[in-house]
Amino acid sequence: MCVSTQLAVEQTDGREDRSTPNINCGDRNPTISHITQQQIKDIGDQVDLDCSVHYAQDYPVVWLKHDRYKSTESLPLSSNSGLIIRDSRFSLRFDDASATYTLSIKDIQETDAGWYMCQVILSVNNKLTAEVELQVRRPPIISDNSTRSIVASEGESAQMECYAGGFPSPKISWRRENNAILPTGGSIYRGNILKIASVHKEDRGTYYCVAENGVGRGARRNINLEVEFAPVVTVPRPRLGQALQYDMDLECHVEAYPPPAISWLKDEVQLSNNQHYRISHFATADEFTDTTLRVITIEKRQYGRFTCKAQNKLGTDQGTVELFETIIPVCPPACGQTRYANAATITAPEVMVTVLAFYVFWMRYV
Template sequence: MSRFKLMADNLLPALLLFVALSSAVQAQRTPTITYITQEQIKDIGDTVEFECSVKNAKEYNVLFIKSDYDLDRVFLSTGSTLVIKDSRFSLRYDPNSSTYKLQIKDIKETDAGTYTCQVLISTVHKVSANVNLSVRRPPVISNNSTRSIVVSEGSEVQMECYASGYPTPTITWRRENNASLPTDGVVYEGNILRIKSLKKEDRGVYICVADNGVSEGDRRNINVEVEMAPVITVPRPRMGQALQYDIYLKCHIEAYPPPVIVWSKDDIQLANNEHYIVSNFATADEYTDSTLRVITIEKGQYGDYVCKATNRLGHAEARVNLFEAFVPVCPPVCENLYSDEAVKIVV
């Protein structure tokens, strides 16, 4: 028994040395990835190349795999063979450095994602290294951004503007013709523009600009309308004209929504006929010029004419007095609209 014990004592160190050497050899033969390209940022249309250097991987399959932001995986190559059917992709293998080089030409937005170099040891054992490709994309303003606003005077307003793109776009706000913003200044930066108490002077076009240094950026015009009850002004409250001549009476209405406009005399609404013609011309969404043409004036047509405007927020009215003049205005026939400079009133 002592002889067997002596043999065991002599063999034990040898066995331990053998196991240690076997483990070292096995460790040396375990595949490793010694280099992977660092993160890449490219413009659309550029070319990118990913390098992956491996060690102790001659007996194993080396793959390139692409994962996009939706976590969809696409196998691009296996070993030195390209499997993706896209002429923009190419693959080279350098046996001296055990390096795989994947190249993509004419980069598209959809090429952005994570590229994985993977050594497949077994179905459950893999060695991987990743490199991200970011593709610069011009800004595109999102559909959930504000398009137009209609609010009552004095209300609080919030306009929102968001944009996709890489790098992340900066959002700035301006007004048409570089008018001052209600927030003070002519430029405001941020996704949300708030106006605490909207005034009628604040109506107009607001411009959201998205910029990230790629291309010319993107912009959206946001029309802001302020609802208000009608306000009427009369350029000439008193006008004179001789019998049997025409005259044009005018009123100017500021209102939104656009109002219903009528002219009346002696509480009787006037309609287009052989004695009167009413014309309304909208110069903007909130401005309307209304003209009443009095045709071949007779005695009974002298007096006060009332211009009335009504929308759902209220109504307003203004009067124009037509009196008899002994000298005709615009002789011999007043067929065209008068100008303030051309009209002469004779009392």
């Protein structure tokens, strides 16, 4: 836009004569008098970017999308009052009265975020520029460089990291499964890094990294902390009685990680599956194993102390079960048929009646 000037001419009679306006743009340099301030929008919104340019009728005025960190990468969007880019979401308006070029973007996408430059090209090496940043709110996305799972030995330190992108910058918090107390204390810890100075087996389990920035529902990652620890063996029934020629199950519960090697011994001799013994293991979880030794058709020599032993790379533990003789069979497992060598097969109820009759007779005459 050019500005008109009035020339004052002094006449010979001393009066001033106001001539017609004299329009002279040649001595005015192009200027960018206004550009829109930083814009923050949500995905799907619309934005108007204004650039007011004066004294630039003879020069190209362009809008570009500009990468501030790579000066060579700029995308021309418009030239003067015409749009260059073929995208129905973009449009350009020019208001002659204010010499304002308005770049409009509707249905804003995440990729529209960045710097937009209004530029007056004076010559090949001389440009007049102004820029505005468009920031697009984005929900959090947890970065790939965040921890996914971790294994630590008991007593060592452990560190879990969580990072997230998005705009505004997300805040990170940590929780445990079922809102259990964190090793750092409390049920919530805030920060990118959760550090446990000395890990205990009770610290194992699932941890939640939660990223929130007020956009959308936030993001969450489950991080599994596995703690390696030496076996701990517990014996639910340290003493068990059973009658001759009946079966009996001896049990041990083993807690350990990594899963241990489990063995049963009698008189320091390791037992194996055969016609006298049957060993079974049942893992209820990665860290828990129930082991059972079935003593089959008990003979006199099989009474005594049995040891269940568990061992992994961090240590060894063991438990002891004593099997002693009784007169009356214990059910279970002596609830089915009982087999006698070189004898007919009889059922448990028949055996019970016989044993009880003998017991009553014995008590009466002793």
